[in-house]
Amino acid sequence: MTLLAVAVGGRGPVDPEEPVLHADDQALLRGRAAFETTRVYAGRPFKLDEHIARLAGSAARLGLPQVDLDEFESLARAAIGKAGAGDAVLRIFWTAGRENADRPTALALVSTIPPELEDKRARGIKLVSLPLGVLPDVRAVAPWLLGGVKSTSYAVNMTAEAEAQRRGADDAVFLAADGTVLEGPVTNVWWRLERVLYTPALELGILAGVTRATLIAEAARLGYEVREGVFPVEHMRGAEEAFTSSSIREVLPVVELDGAPIGDGKPNSAARELQDRLRAVALESS
Numbered sequence: 001m002t003l004l005a006v007a008v009g010g011r012g013p014v015d016p017e018e019p020v021l022h023a024d025d026q027a028l029l030r031g032r033a034a035f036e037t038t039r040v041y042a043g044r045p046f047k048l049d050e051h052i053a054r055l056a057g058s059a060a061r062l063g064l065p066q067v068d069l070d071e072f073e074s075l076a077r078a079a080i081g082k083a084g085a086g087d088a089v090l091r092i093f094w095t096a097g098r099e100n101a102d103r104p105t106a107l108a109l110v111s112t113i114p115p116e117l118e119d120k121r122a123r124g125i126k127l128v129s130l131p132l133g134v135l136p137d138v139r140a141v142a143p144w145l146l147g148g149v150k151s152t153s154y155a156v157n158m159t160a161e162a163e164a165q166r167r168g169a170d171d172a173v174f175l176a177a178d179g180t181v182l183e184g185p186v187t188n189v190w191w192r193l194e195r196v197l198y199t200p201a202l203e204l205g206i207l208a209g210v211t212r213a214t215l216i217a218e219a220a221r222l223g224y225e226v227r228e229g230v231f232p233v234e235h236m237r238g239a240e241e242a243f244t245s246s247s248i249r250e251v252l253p254v255v256e257l258d259g260a261p262i263g264d265g266k267p268n269s270a271a272r273e274l275q276d277r278l279r280a281v282a283l284e285s286s
């Protein structure tokens with residue numbers, strides 16, 4: 001991704017090459033910052049209110065000062081305006097601020113969309129399952145584990161993705177210690193048997209994806225039944241098709257899990273229909 005524009009709380013747009021954080025910001029020292037990522041379609045950020053609300057929730061869970069919703073709204077729009085790009089990636093950050101100071105830094109970054117995504121959508125992606133080593137219900141009842149929180153302490157997620165690539169796949173899916181399917185490092189996970197779509201329940205302490213919520217609503221309109229629940233990975237292995245969802249990657253078909261094909265090993269109809277519907281909804285609201 002190439003950085004196109006940066007806006008800083010209290011300052012507005014700045015030169016993207018300019019440093020904007022102090023060396024002792026706890027975002028850097030401790031990974032203490034909340035963040036959000038969404039897609040910009042035709043110059044309009046998709047579901048920005050939902051993302052800012054989730055940022056506020058993550059900030060509360062991280063013990064950061066309260067997020068000013070309006071400040072983020074105008075900061076995001078300032079960065080998007082400065083970037084002047086129709087389709088882009090918007091990321092917003094609320095850092096814990098400097099040591100000995102409680103004023104966090106608000107940032108909005110606009111970047112280009114990763115160019116390889118449409119190739120992956122056409123061919124489908126390969127996943128490997130990686131154990132997180134936790135019992136399925138622990139992240140929901142142990143708030144310090146930050147299940148469901150988008151914080152910049154994402155190094156584990158990034159190394160999981162790198163491990164998947166090292167094994168010749170594209171991405172990972174995290175499993176609880178008993179083999180329950182959780183989520184991907186930056187995606188929610190889905191699979192289909194006949195007209196029923198399965199996706200892990202939020203009670204597992206996974207991130208409440210904005211795309212996941214959009215797809216749940218749209219899937220019902222397309223005549224699918226959606227079952228949110230606690231499912232073993234074997235259930236996913238036996239699916240007719242599978243896919244991941246996220247704001248930037250949208251719907252990506254999964255054609256292989258741990259080296260074995262899912263269904264007929266090709267991108268399939270629900271992923272295609274939901275991707276088309278997601279794009280249509282995003283463009284209608286822009």
Ligand SMILES: Cc1ncc(COP(=O)(O)O)c(C=O)c1O
Nearest residue numbers: 186187188207209210211246247
């Ligand atoms: C761990 C995790 N799960 C799921 C998602 C998908 O969420 P959304 O659809 O809101 O982008 C993300 C997004 O980055 C994520 O980091």
